[in-house]
Amino acid sequence: MNVSVVLFTSDLRLHDHPPLRAASAGGRAVVPLFVRDRAVDAAGFAAPNRLAFLADCLRDLDAGLRERGGRLVVRSGDVVEEVCRVAGEAGADEVHLAADVSRYAQRREERLRHALEAAGVRLRVHDAVTSAVAPGAVAPAGSDHFAVFTPYFRRWTRERQRDVLGAPRVVRVPDGVGSERLPVDEGVSQGLAAGGEREGRARLAAWLRRGISAYEDRHDDLAGDATSRLSPHLHFGTLSPVELVRRARRTGGAGAEAFVRQLAWRDFHRQVLAARPHAADADYRPRHDRWRTERTAHGDIEAWREGRTGYPVVDAAMRQLRHEGWMHNRGRLLTASFLTKTLYVDWRIGARHFLDLLVDGDVANNQLNWQWVAGTGTDTRPNRVLNPLTQARRFDPDGAYVRRWVPELAGIEGPAVHQPWKLRGADRGAVGYPEPVIELSEGLARFREARGLG
Structure with missing residues (x-):
């Protein structure tokens, strides 16, 4: 019996799946395999919110395969070792994999190709998956x-x-290939969306x-x-x-x-x-910045992470991130600009925090969007600064978004919610909301000086 292995990575579906279609062509048996990669855990990328979403995805993928007569095989460990082990157990002569872009994924593919070739197994990598x-x-x-x-x-x-390819009607999985139990994980964000x-x-x-x-x-x-x-x-x-x-x-x-x-x-x-795989952690276009670090800007960084900067629209977005493991795209832009250009903090600190919480935390999108905002990436206007008050007036004009996520300010009606420091007397103290961590003009002046803009 001809057998193929399909290694699922970030393609956890049955519809429009070229590796699965190619692997099962001609009635071949298929081992649908997912490996819980311990190197990802060791690198700190296995954030709880993504692990919880991943668990949903794997359960749903397994259910879909069982409806078609198959099942998902789950293993843990080094991906290359586990794929070779499963290929040997199943007597497979080929392994199918979706191409990926990160430095780690490229190295993994190279290691896998060499190991499989040594075992007489062909690796087929599929683009546009x-x-x-x-x-x-x-x-x-x-x-x-x-x-x-x-x-x-x-x-x-x-x-x-x-x-676009349809989902397979039947998936034949050979006997004798063991699997671990499907993972069950819990995220840290209460409002985390379901996966699958x-x-x-x-x-x-x-x-x-x-x-x-x-x-x-x-x-x-x-x-x-x-x-x-x-x-x-x-x-x-x-x-x-x-x-x-x-x-x-x-x-x-x-x-x-x-x-x-x-x-x-x-x-x-x-x-x-x-x-340019190095762009995951190094400036794509260096601007010779001398960023403030965790040591030099600890208080400001913590205020930003906790949603207590004193700028309501920034804080609302950061609290949405913590509650949902997701943030509105406009919120991502303005919170990143506030950290990198108003507070002049290294973009990698913000990118790491996002990856710790975002259920959609993707190395390419996350890191390169952060670099775009920081002015070290592909933005053709690298010195643009998003003023949080201007952003609030344009994209949350009556303050509904702020009142949803910053309950201390829920009693302030209309656009006044964006500038609580303008409240007077007892009203100002009653809301229990912090003073701004920095004056916007001060942050802008520091950034312009750092970039040599006069």
């Missing part, structure tokens, strides 16, 4: 990647995407019916919560980015076009990281 357009599929003349989004997006839009392909597809269907048409006009509305909230499902691969682009384009309209543009931003960051 975790991205709509594979990194490297489009590149400018004279370079291996695009460093600016707009020209990338023009080429990305013209690129022909592969067809079924949940992801239900959210997608609802989004296409009721949300996407207004996305162009409302995606920055903090209180309106009018974004798709599909990012965790993209991160874990319970939804296919190829399918999302196809279905959004089929829906049509300005909202769908704006949504597709955001999916292109995700692919843009992935092709940057694939070409």
